Amino acid sequence: MSGVVHTSTAVASPAELAGLLDRHAYLCDDGLATACFLALRMGRPLFLEGEAGVGKTELAKTLARVLGAPLIRLQCYEGLDASQALYDWDFPRQLLHLRAAEAAGVADVARLEGELYDRRFLLARPLLRALETTPSVLLVDEVDRADDEFEAFLLEVLSDFAISVPELGTIRAEHPPVVVVTSNRTREVHDALKRRCLYHWLEHPSYEREVAIIRRRLPGTAENLAGQVARAAQRLRGADLLKPPGVAESLDWAEALVALGVRELDPETAARTLGTVLKYREDQERVVAGGLAALLGGG
Template identity: 80%
Template structure:
């Protein structure tokens, strides 16, 4: 798909109910045009992962997600051999009286016994959107490995040879900044920091994503979320949480933010007992 400008990308994202500001749209447009990974950093729930999903939808490309975590290594991200199937194949060959060791070795390291993990899938799938989610949760060693893969999108499998992407995937790397990601990886990418949306944009997002939401409810939820983000909570709500909270309120028939109903559903927006206690204790649910 030829996207000729950031404004056009804003329009396309809007068609899929993702309301991007010009800064984010410009960064994403440049990443697409320049063939560079897009590094998105910001608080959890501000729309980093959702942007990758929406790009996959509008580009008509499958989203391939690599969820990062402590201890993630190259094998878990690249490929693995299906040892159980290899063993069954060897037993079947033995039962059939096949004893040629060279032949058997060649057969068990055939492509059909290879399990493609996200990075290999992204290299082999044309086109694709590769989401490397929460890179800040992975170890330094994995960062260095990822940098090598992103440099040329080439993966070498000793038993099969080298696999190279004919068309590199669109890459979105996200970080919640639980730790600093090394400069080497950031330099490989185009960087953008995602803020919590402005009040008006959050109201627009709620109304767009939840068709049954009244403007009054969206306005009151967005205003309350704004106060929560200024209250020094352990984990203030992101857009994802305000959407969940509003959906919970709508499920219970709310058309405005009734304080009692808001308190009963607060667990949809806040995930720490201390935060819930602070919000209730400081009267932050009052929209008067």
């Protein structure tokens, strides 16, 4: 597919895009800014892979705000099929129309059948809405949770940015949406889909960047408290946990502490608020057993 999404032409460089994202409280490194810029400039989907909570979904949301475009989200799950992602017919409205026509004495069966499959009875699901909305940002979230069959269907849609509705014909995007595909790598996504996209792996941020993210997203957080939360989160990611915390959990933890009026994190407060950052009982028990003072220690 050639051509560029017209909303991207105003962004001149990766550095400029990083600055625009920063204005909306999303801090990204040079690698991510470059991958995102190239996806816009080349009109290619951006495939973001990484552990949960590193900011993949948030990037798509922020990008939509930067471009002034609506975010259209397709949340993937096991069993998702084409009709749930693309379109469906509004059967209750079709039935009402049929009954109204019968009550009015309409005898032209062919005409009535044609009216039943008019565009007004078509329910646009996320993929079709994205093709028909200009501009738009399409977020295909957690594609690794969908089945192989849906992945193949998605590849076809992203290759042509067009879909065929047998009763109506082909619907093609006038301007293809900006597409962000995310995966938590619960399974490997097929190479064919990855080849269609520009790929970027999102790492957990460094300590310094995580402090900056917390203070940028939660300006009321004291610098010392942001540092304690970030340092503890970094250590938790190095522990043997079922579900290490992502940046999303660090932000939740910091927000909870600010809501409690905490300016410095101590072991007692950490124990009371651990549920904001660790979501498995086994992980909480392991961390408490290891000593919260050690988790919060400086250095």
